[in-house]
Amino acid sequence: MPNIVVIGAGVSGLTSALLLSKNPGYKITIIAKHMPGDFDIEYTSPWAGANYMPVSDLPNSKYERDTWPELARLAKDVPEAGIHFQQCVIYNRNKDPIPYSGPLPSELFTTSPWFKDLFPDFKLLDRSELPPGVDSGTSFTSVCLNLAIYLPWLAGQCLTNGVIIKRAVLKHISEASSLHHSRKKADLIVNCSGLLASKLGGVMDTDVVPVRGITILVRNEAGAMYCSSGTEAGPDQSMYIMTRAAGGGTILGGTYQKGNWTPTVSDEEATAIMQRAVKLCPQLTNGKGIEALSVIHKRVGLRPLRQEGLRLVKERIGENWVVHNYGHAGWGYQASYGCSQRVKEIVDSISTSQAKL
Numbered sequence: 001m002p003n004i005v006v007i008g009a010g011v012s013g014l015t016s017a018l019l020l021s022k023n024p025g026y027k028i029t030i031i032a033k034h035m036p037g038d039f040d041i042e043y044t045s046p047w048a049g050a051n052y053m054p055v056s057d058l059p060n061s062k063y064e065r066d067t068w069p070e071l072a073r074l075a076k077d078v079p080e081a082g083i084h085f086q087q088c089v090i091y092n093r094n095k096d097p098i099p100y101s102g103p104l105p106s107e108l109f110t111t112s113p114w115f116k117d118l119f120p121d122f123k124l125l126d127r128s129e130l131p132p133g134v135d136s137g138t139s140f141t142s143v144c145l146n147l148a149i150y151l152p153w154l155a156g157q158c159l160t161n162g163v164i165i166k167r168a169v170l171k172h173i174s175e176a177s178s179l180h181h182s183r184k185k186a187d188l189i190v191n192c193s194g195l196l197a198s199k200l201g202g203v204m205d206t207d208v209v210p211v212r213g214i215t216i217l218v219r220n221e222a223g224a225m226y227c228s229s230g231t232e233a234g235p236d237q238s239m240y241i242m243t244r245a246a247g248g249g250t251i252l253g254g255t256y257q258k259g260n261w262t263p264t265v266s267d268e269e270a271t272a273i274m275q276r277a278v279k280l281c282p283q284l285t286n287g288k289g290i291e292a293l294s295v296i297h298k299r300v301g302l303r304p305l306r307q308e309g310l311r312l313v314k315e316r317i318g319e320n321w322v323v324h325n326y327g328h329a330g331w332g333y334q335a336s337y338g339c340s341q342r343v344k345e346i347v348d349s350i351s352t353s354q355a356k357l
């Protein structure tokens with residue numbers, strides 16, 4: 001009967017705990033410094049868009065591929081999860097370097113990506129549908145998540161399955177082993193500490209760096225999700241738009257600034273993003289300028305990029321088995337169920353081998 005402590009209540013920790021909790025033999029405690037409802041620059045999950053726009057290449061596509069069926073099921077059958085279907089329009093400019101790649105080459109902007117088979121309505125855009133300066137484009141129906149609804153819903157699903165959620169700030173990962181709600185020593189720790197994996201004792205993964213993303217949330221609606229491979233403003237500026245489910249507003253993004261921890265948005269940065277959004281998607285303001293945008297807030301989130309790639313492996317630290325699941329950069333939601341399924345497989349194999357001892 002393994003006692004498991006999951007570190008982290010972002011999308012990675014909550015989804016890992018949720019899938020593990022489907023095994024009634026697992027007794028799970030989530031320990032976290034930040035919870036759904038908190039807004040802190042160290043806690044990435046509330047600041048995402050978030051949508052499902054796959055960025056992996058074919059050899060690395062498993063986690064995103066395995067996540068799509070569950071996000072689509074939630075959008076179709078579980079309205080209280082705060083996810084809806086939305087048309088996704090991708091614009092590619094041949095002159096842009098491959099964006100959002102992190103350690104992976106991105107297939108999002110190619111005309112024949114691996115994920116075309118996931119979406120029955122995937123199509124290449126006709127030349128007449130492309131804005132000036134765009135060389136090719138694709139369209140398909142994907143999903144967009146309202147995180148103000150989805151993160152509390154995920155936590156609620158964990159509570160329904162008997163997971164105990166507690167606040168704690170760990171200096172060293174080994175402290176987690178004495179924080180199981182049973183007061184017995186934990187048999188296993190799952191580490192979903194996101195960006196703070198770079199600061200957590202016993203992990204101290206200096207390969208994890210922030211990628212600064214500015215988002216502006218507006219009341220205006222875009223009618224579809226849009227994403228462009230680049231902008232005229234430089235390689236650390238990006239362009240995406242998505243309208244969240246259930247009145248969650250429309251996200252205008254953004255930036256992709258590696259190693260930048262700045263938590264605030266300047267007026268110049270915000271104006272540039274809003275101008276690009278209105279130019280690419282004039283229906284946002286019915287053809288008017290940025291003065292017709294109704295701004296809810298301007299915020300910064302830090303994507304937890306691990307430059308060598310996602311860390312999803314087991315490791316023996318002191319007396320504990322630890323399963324790491326961190327470093328999801330800008331795709332933590334769209335790979336969440338695939339990665340958490342892998343966490344569960346590793347946990348199952350550790351507990352099976354411990355049971356034989």
Ligand code: FAD
Nearest residue numbers: 008009010012033034044045051170194213301332333334
């Ligand atoms: P976090 O959400 O940061 O959670 C980490 C958890 O660990 C927190 O609860 C924290 O308190 C806890 N923790 C850490 N250290 C300690 C400690 N020492 N003691 C106790 N607790 C600790 N992804 C998508 O899939 N689609 C998108 O459209 C998308 N858009 C994005 C747009 C922006 C602007 C940004 C910033 C990100 C976007 N992402 C998107 C990426 C996504 O948000 C992240 O990959 C994801 O949120 C990472 O989640 P996480 O659970 O790993 O980390």
